[in-house]
Amino acid sequence: MLSIISGDDVKKLDAAFIKATGISSWDLMENAAKAFFAWYQSKFMGVMGKVFVFSGPGNNGGDGIAIARLLAESGKTVSVIFFQEKEFCSKDYTLNIEKLPSKVNLIHISDFNFEIDENDVVLDCIFGIGINRPLEGSYLEVIERLNKTQCHKVSIDIPSGIPSDEILQGKAFKADHTVTFQFPKLSLLFPEHSEFTGNIHVVDIGIPDFFIQNFHKDKFFLRREDIRKFHKKFNPFSHKGDFGRIMLIGGSVGKVGAMVLSSKAALRTGSGLVHVQIAESERFIMQTAVPEVMVAGAEEIKRLDVFDALGIGPGWGTEVDLSFYCSILKRYHKPLVIDADGLNLLSKKPENLKYVPKGSILTPHIREFQRLAGEVKDHKERLDKARSFALEHGVYLVLKGAFTSISTPNGEQYFNSSGNQYLATAGSGDVLTGMIASFLGQGYLPLNAAICGVFQHGLAGEMTALDKRRGVIASDIIDTIPATFVDLDIE
Numbered sequence: 370m371l372s373i374i375s376g377d378d379v380k381k382l383d384a385a386f387i388k389a390t391g392i393s394s395w396d397l398m399e400n401a402a403k404a405f406f407a408w409y410q411s412k413f414m415g416v417m418g419k420v421f422v423f424s425g426p427g428n429n430g431g432d433g434i435a436i437a438r439l440l441a442e443s444g445k446t447v448s449v450i451f452f453q454e455k456e457f458c459s460k461d462y463t464l465n466i467e468k469l470p471s472k473v474n475l476i477h478i479s480d481f482n483f484e485i486d487e488n489d490v491v492l493d494c495i496f497g498i499g500i501n502r503p504l505e506g507s508y509l510e511v512i513e514r515l516n517k518t519q520c521h522k523v524s525i526d527i528p529s530g531i532p533s534d535e536i537l538q539g540k541a542f543k544a545d546h547t548v549t550f551q552f553p554k555l556s557l558l559f560p561e562h563s564e565f566t567g568n569i570h571v572v573d574i575g576i577p578d579f580f581i582q583n584f585h586k587d588k589f590f591l592r593r594e595d596i597r598k599f600h601k602k603f604n605p606f607s608h609k610g611d612f613g614r615i616m617l618i619g620g621s622v623g624k625v626g627a628m629v630l631s632s633k634a635a636l637r638t639g640s641g642l643v644h645v646q647i648a649e650s651e652r653f654i655m656q657t658a659v660p661e662v663m664v665a666g667a668e669e670i671k672r673l674d675v676f677d678a679l680g681i682g683p684g685w686g687t688e689v690d691l692s693f694y695c696s697i698l699k700r701y702h703k704p705l706v707i708d709a710d711g712l713n714l715l716s717k718k719p720e721n722l723k724y725v726p727k728g729s730i731l732t733p734h735i736r737e738f739q740r741l742a743g744e745v746k747d748h749k750e751r752l753d754k755a756r757s758f759a760l761e762h763g764v765y766l767v768l769k770g771a772f773t774s775i776s777t778p779n780g781e782q783y784f785n786s787s788g789n790q791y792l793a794t795a796g797s798g799d800v801l802t803g804m805i806a807s808f809l810g811q812g813y814l815p816l817n818a819a820i821c822g823v824f825q826h827g828l829a830g831e832m833t834a835l836d837k838r839r840g841v842i843a844s845d846i847i848d849t850i851p852a853t854f855v856d857l858d859i860e
């Protein structure tokens with residue numbers, strides 16, 4: 370898990386790391402340049418064009434000069450386009466200029482002719498996380514011109530113009546890829562910036578995560594290698610009961626498909642027993658579609674304590690009797706999952722939030738969260754609101770979207786790295802509800818259930834998109850859930 374720290378803290382981190390290890394700031398820049406170079410070799414090997422490195426006056430520009438050297442040494446034709454004479458640039462920038470081989474063309478921006486081919490590569494090293502005001506003057510003109518140029522575009526650390534932790538004011542470089550150092554900067558995860566960041570890649574520059582955690586402890590980026598440790602181990606003596614008995618509640622007339630998807634997803638995630646409570650008239654559809662589920666009668670709804678977890682909301686409709694809903698919330702004393710209409714019904718009467726058992730997992734998408742918690746001006750404010758909502762109500766708030774965030778009752782936020790745009794398909798959220806409820810029913814702590822559910826849902830989306838792309842439907846995601854256990858090597 371990578372800690373996400375603020376731009377201001379990165380400077381303190383660098384200083385502390387340099388002091389503790391005795392390495393120089395130049396060495397750290399060299400690590401960054403080498404990490405980028407390794408990424409470039411793996412991803413851009415086949416791109417034969419020239420490389421244009423646009424270098425600003427700070428350490429982001431310095432990274433660019435060091436990268437230009439490594440690329441030139443590997444045989445690439447490289448030009449560095451600079452804006453400021455070295456006297457006005459950072460110390461490590463200047464040191465790197467002195468090490469630049471003579472075969473690198475060093476061109477002042479005012480002398481550059483912008484003859485860039487489609488196959489060429491532009492590296493954006495104009496500004497990094499040290500940007501402290503909107504772009505203007507020649508920086509703005511150059512970036513606007515580059516944004517209109519057809520070629521491969523890669524931003525180093527962050528697209529120039531975007532601040533590390535805030536929403537962009539004004540213009541920024543539009544990259545196809547952003548290669549960011551050590552951890553993703555918070556602003557790279559904002560939907561407002563997706564047109565600038567392109568694909569985001571995190572490369573390691575050798576600062577151990579425990580070191581970074583000294584500076585910040587409440588925002589984390591979840592990666593594939595982190596997921597195993599959140600999983601529970603089962604053994605050959607485990608029986609059906611160990612895999613949990615869950616109850617899913619929802620499925621009004623015409624919307625029972627949502628429960629078909631949730632219950633199948635729960636079974637594919639490993640639940641031992643899945644009961645559903647749906648509109649009586651839909652019973653036949655349900656049992657035909659998923660013979661493995663048990664359709665609950667009214668008496669089972671009375672005895673909620675026998676279930677290891679509940680999942681409430683998929684396809685429930687908003688005409689549900691609120692006193693029935695509240696009686697479920699009041700009588701169940703363990704964490705449960707609430708999604709879709711289960712959330713919309715809470716938005717109708719927010720005072721009912723007090724009946725939601727502590728540690729429950731709420732899974733709104735952006736619009737559902739807005740109904741629940743009110744309007745926000747941007748994603749930064751939305752994340753702040755998600756954090757305070759989780760703290761105030763003692764719940765885990767899974768805010769769905771690209772880089773789904775999980776806000777916890779103690780103020781932490783976890784950002785997911787798996788998934789793609791193809792998950793935005795009808796029923797995809799119902800699948801996630803089934804998966805999280807399943808893990809919860811298997812005895813996972815709520816945080817672990819949310820993390821494993823969110824990550825594997827995204828991973829299933831990635832795996833199924835390999836041969837289906839925009840043709841992915843929710844049923845494909847369900848079919849791929851078992852393969853995610855294999856892929857992650859989880860028993």
Ligand SMILES: NC(=O)C1=CN([C@@H]2O[C@H](COP(=O)(O)OP(=O)(O)OC[C@H]3O[C@@H](n4cnc5c(N)ncnc54)[C@H](O)[C@@H]3O)[C@@H](O)[C@H]2O)[C@@H](O)CC1
Nearest residue numbers: 397398401427428429496497498499500501502503504526
């Ligand atoms: N630990 C890390 O993350 C490391 C970061 N490094 C790099 O260092 C970068 C940060 O370097 P800096 O702090 O020097 O910041 P920048 O390289 O972003 O540039 C800051 C400089 O630009 C000026 N400036 C800011 N906004 C401006 C604007 N709109 N117009 C004109 N001038 C403007 C500032 O006054 C300052 O001189 C990172 O983004 C990364 O690329 C690496 O070199 C090594 C280690």
Ligand SMILES: [K+]
Nearest residue numbers: 493496527529
């Ligand atoms: K940059």
